[in-house]
Amino acid sequence: MSSSTRSAPATSEPTNNKLWGRIYGRVGAYWKGLALAVLFMAGAAATQPTLAVAMKPLLDEGFSGAKPEYVWQVPLAIIALITLRGVCNFFSDYLLAWVANNVLLGVRADMFEKLLTMPDSEFKKGDTGRLLNRFTVDAGNVTSYATDVLTVIVRESLVVLAMIAVLLYMSWELTLIILVTMPISVLISRAFIARLRRINRDTVNMNAELTRVVSEGIDGQRVIKLFDGYAFERKRFAYVSGRLRRFDMRAATSDAAMTPITQVVTAIAVAAVIAVALSQANSGTLTVGSFAAFMAALAQIFDPIKRLTKVASRMQKMLVSAESVFTLVDQASEPETGTQTFEGRARGQVEFRNISHRFADAQTNTLSDVSVTAEPGETVALVGRSGSGKTTLVNMLPRFVLPTLGQVCIDGRDISSLRLGDLREQLSLVSQDVVLFDDTIAVNVGYGALHEASEQEIREALRAANLLDFVEGLPLGLQTQVGENATRLSGGQRQRLAIARALIKNAPILILDEATSALDNESERQVQASLETLMKGRTTLVIAHRLSTVQNADKIVVMDAGVVVEQGSxxxxxxxxxxxxxxYQMQFRDE
Structure with missing residues (x-):
């Protein structure tokens, strides 16, 4: 069953220092809010040793009756200190949450920007679960743990330092015992850090795998039901969930083990302190009030020390999540090799010159010395068996795929010299797998940044795509929501919406990728009629398996095993x- 999981891609592991720098470089951009938060944390930390110091005069003078005013002064002072601590903690927590959410906003914006500009090849790796996990889990972990770690380190360190100052004031001899045992606790904590980081990295990867399995269960629910895949899917889910549980338990075990081991060391230190204190009390060098104040300060120092030791786990989770996030942010964008622009609208001549191509992990060429030309306004159909290279060739036109050898030209200009935006402005696409967004019909038809489509333009495009009557018959008309993956529309309606979108763009070069292959005969006739309207006056490249749909093409190019074997009408x-x-005869017999 292990084969059902996918290992994370091998990447060079960033150094901890580099990750820390990148995380807190972003946090530091909000230094004003951060500085205010630290000031409030310092105020909260300053209140804790004051309570411990108050124990000495309270016991030595208050209970003896020497200072009767302590009856009301001490309780009021305690109320004031606790109130001050609460106010300082509130504002420090609020400011840190403000910083964390602003950092998260920026991180996710950078991640999404990278997502939009990543090469097409990266999306074909099928690592959707991992990508989603980076946005939903890893990015949140980085920012929340970054502020948590900062809070613990600053606030608890200030408390510990203040308490140590009180301890030294009360008795430097007793404090020396505490300071000797503290490094032992630190060394014990460090022993767990490497293990926690390995476990947390495995947990992040397995969370991504869980996201993928659940996503496939949602997308493939009909196939699972029809093909009785319940047992197989349960087994896959149980395997991933079990691995995730084991990783979580290992992390919990390591995390939990740190505290009792540290507490044993602390107990030894306390026992030594008590022994020395009793000796000093017997010799008259330590009063009851001084000892009580010392022990009160010592008792208050344990919790911040414990939180400081436990912060190691959060730090490792933060660093592992940061690796994942910055791996995406550092991903190479589509290569922008071109600097030239199109002046106006292209005439539409398309030429593939001696194209060869081999994918990075392939042993043989996908395409070998392929040359095809489409003159302005011509319709050129690419046909052949599956895997013959038709889609790979056409995907070179928008530079989703780059040729290993050869050139792709529009109007005689090598497209590699053109800016991506200018190149793609000349192209439009209608494919078998129609992509519509969970928005209104108007937004989907007028989608894109070329211009703001008016309602009249959208209606005209829908009329040309033979869909206006259907849309006007809907209760909300153009403002009707199409739903996720346009599930509220039929296959033919989705195709005609895509055609209307292409009409709005009005590009001189059109790519039709199996645009009618998944439709029934009636829907195919409606879509074909819409396509004929769309193709008028445009250079059209058609990828088709149904030869009946390309009989009227100006030129048919037959491909097999990555080479052109025939061209003609x-x-x-x-x-x-x-x-x-x-x-043709084979399909005719089948039909």
Missing amino acids: HQELLERGGAYAAL
Whole structure:
């Protein structure tokens, strides 16, 4: 079952110092709020030793009756100190939450910007669960743990330092015992840090795997039900959940073990303190009030020390999540090799010159010395068996795929010299897998940044796509929500919405990728009629398996195993009796 999981991609592990610098470099951008938070933390920390110091005069003078005014002064002082501590803690927590949320906003904005500009090849790796986990879990962990760690380190360190100052004031001999045992606790804590980081990295990876499994369960719920995949999916989920539970338990065990071990060391120190204090009391060098104040300060120092030792676990979770987040932020964007722009609208000549291509992990070429030309306004169809390289070739036009050898030209200009935005402005796409956003029909049809489509333009595009009557018949018309993945629309309606969107863009070059292959006959006729309107006056590249849909193409290019084996019109290729004729006769028999 282990084969069902995917290992995280190997990356060079960033150094801790670099990660710390990147995290707190972002936090430091909000230094004013951070500085105020630290001031309030210092105010809260200053109240704690004051309570301990008050024990000495209270016991030595208050209970003896020497200072009767202590009856009302001490209780009021305690109320004032606790109130001050509460106010300082509130404002420090609020300011740190403000910093954390602003940092999270910036981190997620950078991540999403990178997501939009990543090369098409990165999305084909199928690591959707990992990507989603980085946005929903890892980014939140980085910012929340960053402020938590900062809070603990600053606030508790200030408390510990203040308490140590009180302890030294009360008795430097007893304090020396405490200071000798503290480094032992620190060394014990460090012994767990490396283990915690390994476990936390495994937990992050397994969380991403869990997201993927659940996402596939949601997307594939119909297949699971129809093909009785319940047992298989339960087994997959149980495997990932079990691994996640084991990682969590290992982390919990290591985290929990630190506290009792540290407490044993602390107990030894306290026992030594009591022994020395009793000796000093017997010799008259230590009063009851001084000892009580010392023990009160000592008792208050344990909690901040414990929180400081436990912060190691949070630090490791923060660093592991930061690795994941910054791996995405540092991902290479699409290569912007071009500097030239199109002046106006392209004529629409498309030429693939001696194209060869091999994917990075492949042993053989996907394409080998392929040359195809489409003149302005022509319709060129690419046909052939699955895996013959049709989609790879066409994907070179918008530079989703880059050729290993050869050139792709528009109007005689190598597209690698053009800016990506200018290149893609000349292209439009209608594919079998229509992508519509969970928004209104108007937003989906007028989608894009080329211009703000007016309502009249949207209506005209819908009319040309034979969909206006349907839209106007809906209760909300253009403002109707299409739902997630446009589940409220039929396949034919989704295709015609995509056609209307392409009409709005009005690009001179059109790519049709199996635009009607998944439709029934009636829907196909409606969509085909809409496509004929869309194709008028445009250079059109058609990828098709159904040869009946490309009989009227100006040129049909037959591909097999990454090479062009035939080119010509439908009638010419039939008369040759070659590969196209064989494919056509095979489909005709099947139909």
